[in-house]
Amino acid sequence: MSAAGLLAPAPAPAGAPPAPEYYPEEDEELESAEDDERSCRGRESDEDTEDASETDLAKHDEDYVEMKEQMYQDKLASLKRQLQQLQEGTLQEYQKRMKKLDQQYKERIRNAELFLQLETEQVERNYIKEKKAAVKEFEDKKVELKENLIAELEEKKKMIENEKLTMELTGASPSSPEHLPATPAESPAQRLEARIEDGKLYYDKRWYHKSQAIYLESKDNQKLSCVISSVGANEIWVRKTSDSTKMRIYLGQLQRGLFVIRRRSAA
Numbered sequence: 001m002s003a004a005g006l007l008a009p010a011p012a013p014a015g016a017p018p019a020p021e022y023y024p025e026e027d028e029e030l031e032s033a034e035d036d037e038r039s040c041r042g043r044e045s046d047e048d049t050e051d052a053s054e055t056d057l058a059k060h061d062e063d064y065v066e067m068k069e070q071m072y073q074d075k076l077a078s079l080k081r082q083l084q085q086l087q088e089g090t091l092q093e094y095q096k097r098m099k100k101l102d103q104q105y106k107e108r109i110r111n112a113e114l115f116l117q118l119e120t121e122q123v124e125r126n127y128i129k130e131k132k133a134a135v136k137e138f139e140d141k142k143v144e145l146k147e148n149l150i151a152e153l154e155e156k157k158k159m160i161e162n163e164k165l166t167m168e169l170t171g172a173s174p175s176s177p178e179h180l181p182a183t184p185a186e187s188p189a190q191r192l193e194a195r196i197e198d199g200k201l202y203y204d205k206r207w208y209h210k211s212q213a214i215y216l217e218s219k220d221n222q223k224l225s226c227v228i229s230s231v232g233a234n235e236i237w238v239r240k241t242s243d244s245t246k247m248r249i250y251l252g253q254l255q256r257g258l259f260v261i262r263r264r265s266a267a
Contacts, residue, residue, distance in 0.1 A: 159247075161245075162245055162246065162247040162248070163248065166247060191255045191256060192204055192254060193205070193255070194251045196232070196234070196236075199231050201231055201236055203254055203261055204261070208231075208236075208261065210229070210230060211227060211228065211229075212227070212263075213226075213227050213263075214263060214264055215261070215264055216247070216249070216259060216260075216261060217260040217261075218260075219259075224240055224242075225241045225242065226238040226240050226241065227241060234250060235248050235249060235250045236248075249261075
């Protein structure tokens with residue numbers, strides 16, 4: 001068989017419909033349409049995927065917001081519950097801190113009581129000590145006062161005895177000599193100058209002061225070693241060195257020459 005015979009279509013059987021004719025251009029158009037359809041379905045699939053992703057993201061954001069809101073509500077409820085417990089005094093943290101404060105308070109009160117006890121004991125000891133000291137000082141001063149009064153009385157007794165001795169030596173009256181009238185036998189030339197100024201005695205053109213050593217001579221030529229113990233307004237007191245007795249000499253007696261004072265170095 002020739003090549004032409006191989007390529008020629010077989011004859012149609014008798015009575016069969018005629019075979020359709022074959023056109024290659026129609027096949028190409030059909031394939032192009034199928035490609036367009038597949039491409040369109042691909043784009044629709046991508047759009048569906050994007051829409052699904054956006055939906056999932058929105059749902060996730062919504063869940064997060066709801067979770068945050070729930071956490072806020074839980075915390076707020078917890079704080080309200082703690083506040084209520086605090087007002088009722090049942091909050092655990094409040095009870096714990098109150099227990100610590102109570103311990104500190106009791107410790108401070110105990111220390112204060114101990115301090116009070118110690119201070120009270122110290123005050124009582126000081127009181128007893130001061131009381132004993134006051135009693136001792138009172139007794140000592142009472143004895144001292146009695147001794148001083150006895151000494152003053154003894155001193156006055158000695159002064160009276162000395163005045164009596166002076167009167168016996170001079171024959172003068174116990175009254176103050178300066179108030180006695182001068183005897184007619186006295187003349188101004190017989191009177192010696194004697195005065196007291198600024199606590200010092202001016203006699204026979206000399207100044208005499210307290211604690212100065214002197215000789216006291218009487219009218220009958222008795223000579224006593226003395227020390228001026230004090231200088232008054234109208235008299236001086238002298239203390240005899242032999243027995244420490246004191247004598248009072250008036251200015252009038254010195255002026256009339258009943259007593260004569262000399263410095264001890266001049267004897």
